[in-house]
Amino acid sequence: MAGIIEVHHLSKTFVTRDADVEALQDISLSIQTGDIYGIIGMSGAGKSTLVRCLNFLERPTSGTVEIEGKDLSTLSEKELRARRAEIAMIFQHFNLLMQKNVIDNICFPLLYGGVGKKDGGKRGTMSKKDARKRAAELLEIVGMSEKAKAYPSQLSGGQKQRVAIARALAANPKILLCDEATSALDPQTTQSILQLLKQINRDYGITIVIITHEMSVVREICSHVAIISEGRLAEQGRVTDIFEHPRTKEAKELIVKGEGEGSRTLENRQRDLMKGKCCIRIVFSVNSSFEPVIANMVLRFGQPINILRADTKNVEGIARGEMILSLPDDVRIQEDMKAYLVERGLAVEEVDGYVD
């Protein structure tokens, strides 16, 4: 089936004074309507260039990009602008107008974007009043209604990205391109933005393309993924398939790196494991004994314990080890184990649903 986005043999070479940079080489992709399609790769792999080729902000050196069966290279400048209104984009650094408040930012594509131009209509087919009304609805969707009059500098990163998403949705796009949209955000905020994107995909059927260098993002929301390495397409397919049977070296590397990211997904799994369990956190400092405490404790009590997390942190210049253990269900053994650890000079505290 022909997808909403079809990329055929796309290459892009940047000609610079020093050298020609082959940013993309022979990329072919097919993205279906309603997909959440991840494009993952290391920094400099060519992801941003690829996504910019999808709305022709960057013109490919060779190859074609078809959106809904229409080859973008055949469009006039004007038609292309009208097309772009249907392909919204959000960015790592949000790219909001800093001198305009939230509501005016969201009105921008409605008043000044390429909407309405497509059918020979004039720009600004929407009145200012209607645009504001629509903007208010969008603010509702992204949960930012009370910030309508705020300026971007008064918002947190996550809030700015929500405004950017509202702005992107304003012109009823069919496709939403996200270039590292969560890379500047902390794990919790990333999580909430990803959930919002998922909701948008589900509720409005908008096809989403997500550019990222984090495997955890792909695992969290993508249905399909393409792995880009040094300007080439290493592998593409369903996320579940690639996770289970990565074929290429690049895919394997990214998956391993993803596991090591220790970020949200791991944290989530950890939280699940901790549910209904007695968990304790112990902290080793430099003057803790060199005795293998945990191993000895397991031998002594003859009961397995589950290490949920182990980490060394540098606190004020001193290396401190931290461990989160899930203890056996027997309350008596739990108490004995805690006493055992305290005896050996370790700080022990009970945790439930710990937050980093």
Add this chain to the structure above:
Amino acid sequence: MWTSEMTLMMWEGTLETLFMTLLSTLFGYLLGVPMGIALAVTDKNGIRPNAAVYKILDVIANIVRSIPFLILLILIMPLTKLIVGRSYGTAATVVPLTVAAAPFIGRMIESSLKEVDHGVIEAAQSMGASTMTIIVRVLLVEARTSILVGVTIALGTILGYSAMAGIVGGGGLGDIAMRYGYYRYESDIMLVAVVLLVILVQIFQTLGMRMSVKLDRRKR
């Protein structure tokens, strides 16, 4: 002895200086803004790169800016005469002042517009905004603080140039300072004229800065 005629003369000088400065700044911006926009937009990293247009404007700006103002004043006298009808006096000074200010203002506008975050421009492009829309709705809006700071600098600079015009009988406070201080050694009159010039610059500076800060929505 300070006489009421002198006070009147100072008052008129101040008005003449203000007239020259404000009018030249206005005309300077009428020419300089389009020039600055063209420079910023046609630059190789601009939104509509055009090497030929950029080069031509670049050369014009550099040539005019490298001619000392006094020489420029004399060089363009025929043009001044053509426009104003005579080549001396307060109104006549506006012409060379405008010619000198325009490329300088164009450069300031160019640099203000180039400060605008490229990401914001890219966002507008991704929404299908046209080049003209981006200039009016993104570049000029986002750069307005920096442009206002530029206006303040321009006013101060043009005021300084207008004082130089005193040498060729251009009128204004500079003219008074020249006539009395330099030719007649009445240094108290010169001093008053200079103090008035300094006060004018201060007023422009304070107003301009206050306005640019007030209009800036970035920090709060």
